[in-house]
Amino acid sequence: MLRRKCKAAVMAQCRHCWRLYQATPSHMQTRQFKVAVIGAAGGIGQPLALLLMTNKLVTELAVHDIEPTTGFRKDLSHMDTGCQVKAYFGSDQMKTAIKGADIVMITAGMPRKPGQTRDFLFDTNAPIVAKAAALVSEHSSHALVGIITNPVNAVVAVAAEAMKKCGRYDPRRLFGVTTLDVVRAEKFIGDHMEINPRKVRIPVIGGHAGTTIVPIFSQCQPPFEGDKECIESIVKRIQTGGDEVVKAKAFKGSATLSMAYAAARFTNALMRGLKGEPGPPECAYVESDATDSPFLSTPLTFGPKGIAKNHGLPELDEREKQQLKVAVDALKKSVSKGVKYME
Numbered sequence: 208m209l210r211r212k213c214k215a216a217v218m219a220q221c222r223h224c225w226r227l228y229q230a231t232p233s234h235m236q237t238r239q240f241k242v243a244v245i246g247a248a249g250g251i252g253q254p255l256a257l258l259l260m261t262n263k264l265v266t267e268l269a270v271h272d273i274e275p276t277t278g279f280r281k282d283l284s285h286m287d288t289g290c291q292v293k294a295y296f297g298s299d300q301m302k303t304a305i306k307g308a309d310i311v312m313i314t315a316g317m318p319r320k321p322g323q324t325r326d327f328l329f330d331t332n333a334p335i336v337a338k339a340a341a342l343v344s345e346h347s348s349h350a351l352v353g354i355i356t357n358p359v360n361a362v363v364a365v366a367a368e369a370m371k372k373c374g375r376y377d378p379r380r381l382f383g384v385t386t387l388d389v390v391r392a393e394k395f396i397g398d399h400m401e402i403n404p405r406k407v408r409i410p411v412i413g414g415h416a417g418t419t420i421v422p423i424f425s426q427c428q429p430p431f432e433g434d435k436e437c438i439e440s441i442v443k444r445i446q447t448g449g450d451e452v453v454k455a456k457a458f459k460g461s462a463t464l465s466m467a468y469a470a471a472r473f474t475n476a477l478m479r480g481l482k483g484e485p486g487p488p489e490c491a492y493v494e495s496d497a498t499d500s501p502f503l504s505t506p507l508t509f510g511p512k513g514i515a516k517n518h519g520l521p522e523l524d525e526r527e528k529q530q531l532k533v534a535v536d537a538l539k540k541s542v543s544k545g546v547k548y549m550e
């Protein structure tokens with residue numbers, strides 16, 4: 208009776224109810240996961256936190272930044288979604304934000320300024336990611352970690368090395384978030400074919416920067432309708448989608464809202480995996496033996512321990528094989544930059 212009356216979020220606050228909640232079969236529990244967003248006060252962090260607040264699977268949201276997060280937390284805390292939101296601020300509180308989290312989304316660090324490549328951000332962002340990754344290893348080693356911070360191609364390797372140093376690296380639990388490339392591909396293809404972009408599924412493999420982004424048009428569902436020139440122009444648009452936004456924002460910011468949407472989609476896919484109810488495969492940049500690059504984005508199915516299945520390389524046509532070769536050469540350099548940094 209009591210169990211029926213109590214909403215999961217209310218249960219989370221009451222010790223008696225919490226015991227009942229834990230005894231409830233998992234399929235009857237609706238709110239289950241603690242998600243921490245590191246860099247939450249930023250352009251991506253704030254809308255990501257907003258979207259996560261509305262996700263029924265999130266029990267607790269921890270928002271952390273080196274900038275104060277209390278005002279932003281108060282704002283979110285008035286939402287009637289039943290998700291508890293807690294604010295953490297400053298270097299010292301990062302570990303408390305991370306502690307006990309099931310998923311840690313890292314969006315802390317500098318975005319690109321006009322004329323800068325993602326690589327330019329490495330020196331500033333690598334130490335931030337290294338610190339967050341080490342704290343995850345020490346305080347929440349079971350957590351799944353999504354890295355949004357650029358340059359993704361290199362800083363995911365930094366995170367892996369930081370976790371190895373703590374003796375707690377599990378390649379099934381570390382992801383570079385490349386979902387925005389997939390979202391852009393689905394949107395641009397949907398617009399071109401005049402169909403609902405949500406009905407489009409296309410693997411986007413490789414990495415997350417320029418020519419390392421390789422959309423696999425030959426595996427698009429429904430099959431892509433268009434000639435070679437058309438494919439080339441959409442590929443180019445997907446690869447330079449970030450620049451398109453930077454220019455449209457008159458060089459005052461980069462992609463934040465579409466990125467938050469993509470990160471929320473990715474976090475939801477991870478949570479569904481944790482619940483043992485995975486959806487369709489999502490691409491992410493993970494440790495991989497599919498090519499010579501130690502990390503590669505390929506389609507993945509998620510499970511209770513992170514990656515349940517890495518589907519590896521999809522079937523590729525000749526043009527895609529060439530594009531992947533170029534991507535792999537660049538990725539090897541990025542990964543080795545990340546590994547060297549941690550040495």
Ligand SMILES: NC(=O)c1ccc[n+]([C@@H]2O[C@H](COP(=O)([O-])OP(=O)(O)OC[C@H]3O[C@@H](n4cnc5c(N)ncnc54)[C@H](O)[C@@H]3O)[C@@H](O)[C@H]2O)c1
Nearest residue numbers: 246248249250251272273315316317318355356357387466
């Ligand atoms: N993976 C992708 O597809 C993708 C897409 C767009 C942007 N990005 C990257 O995401 C990152 C964030 O972009 P943004 O537009 O939100 O930037 P932003 O500057 O608006 O926000 C970054 C936030 O990180 C915080 N921060 C900095 N150092 C920190 C630390 N040590 N601990 C905690 N917080 C810290 C800042 O205070 C700021 O609030 C950038 O590196 C950007 O290049 C990735």
